[in-house]
Amino acid sequence: MRKRRFSAGVSASPPGRWSREAPAMTAREGRPLDRPIILPGHDSDNRALPFAIEGMDVRGRAVRLGTAVDAIVTAHAYPPAVAGLLAETLALTALLGSLLKEDGVITVQAKGSTRAPIDFLVADFSTPGDLRGYATLHAGPDDVPPAEDAALGELLGAEGTLVITLDQGARGQRYQGVVPLDAPDLATAAESYFSRSEQIPTALRLAAGRDAVSGHWRARGIMIQHLARGGASGPAASEVEQENWRRARLLMESVRREELLDPQLDLETILFRLFHEDGVRVFEPIGIAPRCRCSRARLRDVIARFSAADRAEITIGGEIVARCQFCGKTYHFDPAEFEG
Ligand SMILES: [Zn+2]
Structure with a gap:
């Protein structure tokens, strides 16, 4: 019953697209498969998966980054706590970027307080799926908390800010929202961005960590949004809709960090575990x-925009x-390129 609901959603996609997952989802014991099952955790990395929870007016995105996040994070020699927060920021940025309906760039910036270990952290996503990011430190690596999963406040201080910018290239539109980073973690800070700036009820989970065996970084995220029928969400939604949203939120929040980061669990499996009773469509x-x-x-x-004196100063x-x-x-x- 549960499996049927999930595979109904999958088979609603154009035929062939889900041929890799479909056999694993529908195979029954004792029946030989006509093609091999590819174990999840390899080619299912580096993608964002849009989904909808049937009957609940909930839409979402799940993201799974493997080599993509490892390449970005390990291009620099960051202390593990900084690398971990950058990896989470990359997952958040990919989630937001995957919401873009037309060409554009989403930039997520975290600015640390004056005395915080991290000065600045940025990630951006440009359509169709290009991701990059880096961090700069106020102090030396010895001043960064040693734990890979240090709290947000320990890394960015009490007065840090989160700035999310949307640039839509073709139309030249630019929108920017700023929220204080007074949350326990990045996901909570991003939720408050959505409730303040976008007024769309949004719930988020982010996780990043290193593989115990290979040491490679990976990051995952899940986001759900309440898009009630008739456009009413938040306090204006009906009681049933609000109850649906509370339920969807509780289900999403039941996902554990270890589950999100488990290399054997692909996004479809995690979504199925969380929302199968209500029917999830990917x-x-x-x-x-x-x-x-x-x-x-x-x-x-x-x-070229520098003054001649400034250019002379950086000429070595x-x-x-x-x-x-x-x-x-x-x-x-x-330097002669810039003269005259
Ligand atoms: Zn570059």
Whole structure:
């Protein structure tokens, strides 16, 4: 019964798209499969999966980042707590980016208090699925709490802020929301962004950690939003709708960190475990890759805006060397390029 509900949602997608998952979901004991089951945890990484909970007016996204997040985080030598928070921020950014209906960029920035170990942390997602990010520290690595899962306040201080910016390239629209980082974790801070800035009831879970065997970073996230029929959500929604939302929220919050990070559990399995009683339908996943938008031309434009005196100051050994903070790539310029 439960399995049938889930596979009904899956088979509603265009045929063939779910051929990898379908045999694993529907196979019965003793019946030989006509194709091999691919164990989850490998090619199901690096994607965001849109889903809907049938009958509850709830839409959501789940994201699973493996090599994509590991490549971004390990491009820099961060203390484990900073790497962990950056990995969670990347999962949050991918969740938000996967909501974009047209071309654009979502940027998530966390600014630390003056005395906090982290000065600045940023991740951005540009359509269709390019992800990047980096962090800068106020102090040396010795001043960062040693635990991989240090609390948000320990890393960003009590007066940190979370800034979420949406740039929609084609129309040139820009929207920015700022919320204080006075929450116990990043997911809670992001929820308060949604309730203050977007007024859409939203619940989020984020997790990041290193694989016990390989040591590779991975990050996961689940987000649900209440989009009630007729457009009424929040306090304006009917009692039944509000009850549905409370229930969906409780179900989502029942997911444990270890479950989210378990390499053997793919997103479909986690969603099925959480919401099978109400019927969950999944849609076409969005592929996510670690890709930086830096280019020689962009950095050249930045340097061209400097005064001649400032350019002279950064000229060392007859050249200007600029390094992309996101990916670490270096670009070399001849100062003569900027004269005249
Ligand atoms: Zn770059």
